[in-house]
Amino acid sequence: MFSLSEENYLKAIFHLEHNYQGGVSTNALAEEMETKASSVTDMVKKLSEKNLVNYKKYQGVKLSATGKRTAVEVIRKHRLWEYFLVEKLNFNWDEVHEVAEELEHIKSEKLITELDRFLEYPRRDPHGDPIPDAQGNFNVSNRMLLAELEKGKSGICIGVKDSSPDFLRYLDKNKIVLGKEMQVIEKESFDNSMLININEQQLRISQAVAMNLYIKTL
Numbered sequence: 001m002f003s004l005s006e007e008n009y010l011k012a013i014f015h016l017e018h019n020y021q022g023g024v025s026t027n028a029l030a031e032e033m034e035t036k037a038s039s040v041t042d043m044v045k046k047l048s049e050k051n052l053v054n055y056k057k058y059q060g061v062k063l064s065a066t067g068k069r070t071a072v073e074v075i076r077k078h079r080l081w082e083y084f085l086v087e088k089l090n091f092n093w094d095e096v097h098e099v100a101e102e103l104e105h106i107k108s109e110k111l112i113t114e115l116d117r118f119l120e121y122p123r124r125d126p127h128g129d130p131i132p133d134a135q136g137n138f139n140v141s142n143r144m145l146l147a148e149l150e151k152g153k154s155g156i157c158i159g160v161k162d163s164s165p166d167f168l169r170y171l172d173k174n175k176i177v178l179g180k181e182m183q184v185i186e187k188e189s190f191d192n193s194m195l196i197n198i199n200e201q202q203l204r205i206s207q208a209v210a211m212n213l214y215i216k217t218l
Contacts, residue, residue, distance in 0.1 A: 001054075004105045007074045009033065009043050010052060013063055055198050058085040068138060077112055078104035079125035084115060086126040094168035102195040103196035116140020126180040127168075128159020129215060144217065146182065147192065147210035155215030162212040170209070175199055180213060 002010075005097060012032045016024045026044065030037040044061050048052040052067035081100040085091040091099070106112075113134065116122075122131055123139050130138045141158065149155055157180050160167065171177070176198060185202060186195035192207035 001072060001107065002050075004049060004209075005043070006050075006052070006072065007105060009047060010063065010067050010071040011074050013061060013079075014068065014075065017063065020060060023054075023062050025060050029061070042113065059072045072132050072136040072176070074104050076136070077106065079129060079131040080112065080115055080119065080122070080128070082125045083119055083122045083131065087122075092168075092172070094165040094172070096126065097163060097165070103136045124159075126178075128157075129163075140154075141216060143214045145165050145211055146184075146194070146196075146209060146213040149182075149184050149215060149217070151184050153188050153217065154181055156181055157213055158216045159214035160212060161214060167212060174203060174205075176203075176213070181218070182213075 003204040009029070012029060013024050016028055016032060020028065026037050026040045030040045044053060044055050047061075047067065047161070048055045051064055052070065053061050053063055055061045075076065079102045081103040082093075085096040085099060086093055111176045115133070121133075125131055130140060132138050143158055144155075145161070146155070146157075157176065157178055159178065160171070180198055184194055185197055188194070192210070193204060194207075194210050195202055195204050196202075
């Protein structure tokens with residue numbers, strides 16, 4: 001049984017490991033957790049003593065097999081709860097993250113198993129992120145950022161990289177939703193902004209927006 005704080009650290013390390021081949025630095029983890037590097041070091045040592053991470057000074061931290069399994073379990077619960085809140089309780093997708101942050105720490109395995117069954121085993125959360133199955137397997141699909149799509153090419157919007165409420169509200173305001181087809185009409189070399197065709201209308205978006213939308217090419 002692990003504490004809320006320990007689970008949050010494991011989840012953060014899991015997400016950061018994709019960007020750090022040799023191990024996640026304590027500074028990167030401190031930035032992610034919005035705390036001091038000294039606090040991170042103390043927690044990492046604690047996690048290491050519980051065999052949840054492998055840590056060597058100046059070499060960063062990596063999840064152990066047990067740590068990874070625990071992190072994936074927390075992520076699974078988080079994304080199932082997000083799906084439940086949107087699909088069954090009519091929350092907006094910009095409202096669910098903080099609520100799911102609390103619900104993800106519920107320890108009942110039976111509750112999560114029954115929740116998954118009740119929801120008919122969803123494969124993606126409201127933001128397009130894959131929901132791990134009960135064995136911890138992710139259904140990963142080929143995807144790319146909209147910013148990488150060439151002029152004249154089209155793709156289906158399948159996820160967001162930035163799931164902050166401000167960005168999600170921006171997408172709602174401009175009627176950009178998952179499952180919609182986008183075509184790049186024009187790419188501006190000066191600032192990398194784009195003119196796209198979506199919902200049978202043209203919309204100019206910034207590079208920041210294009211760098212935070214995942215698409216599947218057609």
